[in-house]
Amino acid sequence: MRFVRRHILTVAAFIVLVYLFIPVAVVGVLSFNDPPSKYNTKWYGFSLDAWTNMCGIPGVCESFVESIKIGLISTFVATVLGTMVAFALVRYRFRGRKTTNLLIFLPMATPEVVMGSSLLALFLNMTFPLGTTTVIIAHIMFTISFVVVAVKARLQGLDPSLEEASRDLYADSRATFQHVTFPLVAPGIAGAALLGFALSFDDFIISFFNAGTLVTFPIYVWGAAQRGIPVQVNALATLVFLVALAIVLIAQFVAWRRRKALQADMASRDADLKALSMDALSRS
Amino acid sequence: MPALIPTSTSEAPPQVAARKPRTGYLLLAPGMGWLAVFFAIPFVTLFITSLQVPTGASGVYAPGFDIANYGEALSQYGHLYIRSFIYAGLATLFALIIAYPLAYFIAFRGGQWKGLLLVLVIAPTFASFLLRTYAWRTILADEGPVTGFFNALGVLPEGRILSTSIAVVAGLTYNFLPFMILPLFASLDKLDPRLIEASNDLYASPVTTFRKVVWPLSLPGVVAGTLLTFIPASGDYINAQLLGSITTRMIGSAIQVNFIQFRDYPIASALSVMLMFIILIVVSIYIRRSGTEDLV
Numbered sequence: 001m002r003f004v005r006r007h008i009l010t011v012a013a014f015i016v017l018v019y020l021f022i023p024v025a026v027v028g029v030l031s032f033n034d035p036p037s038k039y040n041t042k043w044y045g046f047s048l049d050a051w052t053n054m055c056g057i058p059g060v061c062e063s064f065v066e067s068i069k070i071g072l073i074s075t076f077v078a079t080v081l082g083t084m085v086a087f088a089l090v091r092y093r094f095r096g097r098k099t100t101n102l103l104i105f106l107p108m109a110t111p112e113v114v115m116g117s118s119l120l121a122l123f124l125n126m127t128f129p130l131g132t133t134t135v136i137i138a139h140i141m142f143t144i145s146f147v148v149v150a151v152k153a154r155l156q157g158l159d160p161s162l163e164e165a166s167r168d169l170y171a172d173s174r175a176t177f178q179h180v181t182f183p184l185v186a187p188g189i190a191g192a193a194l195l196g197f198a199l200s201f202d203d204f205i206i207s208f209f210n211a212g213t214l215v216t217f218p219i220y221v222w223g224a225a226q227r228g229i230p231v232q233v234n235a236l237a238t239l240v241f242l243v244a245l246a247i248v249l250i251a252q253f254v255a256w257r258r259r260k261a262l263q264a265d266m267a268s269r270d271a272d273l274k275a276l277s278m279d280a281l282s283r284s
Numbered sequence: 285m286p287a288l289i290p291t292s293t294s295e296a297p298p299q300v301a302a303r304k305p306r307t308g309y310l311l312l313a314p315g316m317g318w319l320a321v322f323f324a325i326p327f328v329t330l331f332i333t334s335l336q337v338p339t340g341a342s343g344v345y346a347p348g349f350d351i352a353n354y355g356e357a358l359s360q361y362g363h364l365y366i367r368s369f370i371y372a373g374l375a376t377l378f379a380l381i382i383a384y385p386l387a388y389f390i391a392f393r394g395g396q397w398k399g400l401l402l403v404l405v406i407a408p409t410f411a412s413f414l415l416r417t418y419a420w421r422t423i424l425a426d427e428g429p430v431t432g433f434f435n436a437l438g439v440l441p442e443g444r445i446l447s448t449s450i451a452v453v454a455g456l457t458y459n460f461l462p463f464m465i466l467p468l469f470a471s472l473d474k475l476d477p478r479l480i481e482a483s484n485d486l487y488a489s490p491v492t493t494f495r496k497v498v499w500p501l502s503l504p505g506v507v508a509g510t511l512l513t514f515i516p517a518s519g520d521y522i523n524a525q526l527l528g529s530i531t532t533r534m535i536g537s538a539i540q541v542n543f544i545q546f547r548d549y550p551i552a553s554a555l556s557v558m559l560m561f562i563i564l565i566v567v568s569i570y571i572r573r574s575g576t577e578d579l580v
Contacts, residue, residue, distance in 0.1 A: 020462070024411045
């Protein structure tokens with residue numbers, strides 16, 4: 001009975017995981033398609049055209065570059081601001097902590113269409129021109145919260161004894177931060193930045209509200225979806241997917257190796273200690 | 285995406301001896317200022333805009349106090365709210381059913397592969413949201429195998445999936461699934477497996493163990509996951525527009541069309557204000573009834 005149950009669970013989990021990847025596979029496969037018209041929704045024949053000539057359709061690459069630019073700028077700002085907030089929340093006592101936590105939580109619990117439209121209402125009432133600037137402002141706004149939560153989790157997981165040790169060794173607070181705290185938190189910050197970039201790069205709804213005539217990659221895809229998406233779009237999206245996947249898999253692998261090395265190190269130290277005590281025993 | 289995992293948000297006392305609060309405020313100011321100006325204040329402008337009156341010129345409105353905007357918005361688009369919440373509710377329910385086995389598997393059978401499996405759960409989101417949604421057009425195409433299979437069973441009322449409510453709910457379920465899996469995993473991962481063993485040792489059937497031990501202890505994850513699915517799903521209009529038809533439009537479409545195409549800012553703002561208001565009410569009732577107030 002337990003045997004059966006165990007396998008039902010494994011099979012169910014496997015099916016769900018496969019299900020998550022089916023549309024990704026469709027996007028990837030269709031990037032090698034050779035459709036006679038612009039309607040790239042079913043298979044016609046194999047072609048490498050989209051991959052060898054990614055910028056072949058006017059506007060695709062421009063929008064792609066625009067999205068990367070917006071993603072980099074907004075991720076940088078959001079990561080700096082969010083990390084500062086996370087440090088304040090974990091390391092400092094101050095009034096208004098509840099309000100602060102609420103203001104960080106709310107953007108994650110607000111539908112994009114509400115955030116996008118309310119920000120547009122602000123810009124319209126201020127007669128602020130829509131474009132790259134307004135989209136970057138919006139992206140920073142909705143990524144800050146994710147950065148704060150990610151960095152905060154990392155900070156809270158830090159072993160306080162490491163910083164205490166640093167202070168015991170007469171490091172001042174600046175040296176402690178520079179040589180102990182920051183290197184330990186850095187992977188969390190890097191992960192938060194990656195997440196922020198992914199959110200910014202893929203955002204459609206909030207961007208569309210605040211873009212004016214600016215065309216980001218998702219906005220290009222949206223426009224194209226009405227009249228048929230060019231194969232090049234599939235190739236670019238597949239490329240982004242593969243690069244992002246490679247980055248997180250490598251990070252995962254590095255973390256895993258470090259953990260293994262640490263375990264091996266501990267084991268060998270244990271063995272050394274044992275040998276030493278055996279030695280001492282045999283001498284006595 | 286650790287951000288989606290509800291970490292304990294209870295007041296964590298500073299680990300290190302509290303430092304000068306002034307530095308704390310300085311660290312907070314830029315980030316919180318940004319959120320205040322570009323997240324909180326826009327709600328005020330949205331509300332003000334929702335009461336503005338037309339001036340005659342297209343896209344230009346004068347300050348006013350025209351509550352009738354709300355009545356007009358409701359009479360024109362009221363049914364879209366109901367449809368949106370039904371779609372979002374169904375998608376949330378399906379996502380919960382689909383997500384639970386995977387989250388359970390990763391938490392209890394993941395072993396050293398946990399990290400990798402979580403990466404696989406979020407990996408699909410690296411491929412464009414719009415394109416993945418659009419891909420469902422191919423998968424659910426009228427002449428495709430999925431539609432053929434369900435037609436053979438004779439369960440499709442319209443004989444097709446694409447351009448029906450079924451496709452929209454399926455798209456919503458798929459797109460927000462990772463937001464369900466991650467909080468569920470976070471909750472289940474904290475559950476001590478010895479409790480399940482103890483339940484088994486006491487001759488509880490697997491069903492009883494699930495009902496009396498696993499499910500109640502995973503409730504914080506269930507609540508967080510259902511909220512993180514329901515809220516974005518109810519405001520989404522991408523799935524409705526790419527996979528549905530004119531009869532499956534959701535409230536987000538109406539907000540977008542009125543803001544960007546019709547430039548009827550007061551009506552669009554009124555629609556947006558009401559959406560946020562309804563969601564706040566639904567969510568606060570839900571959180572209170574599920575007894576997990578400390579979640580937020």
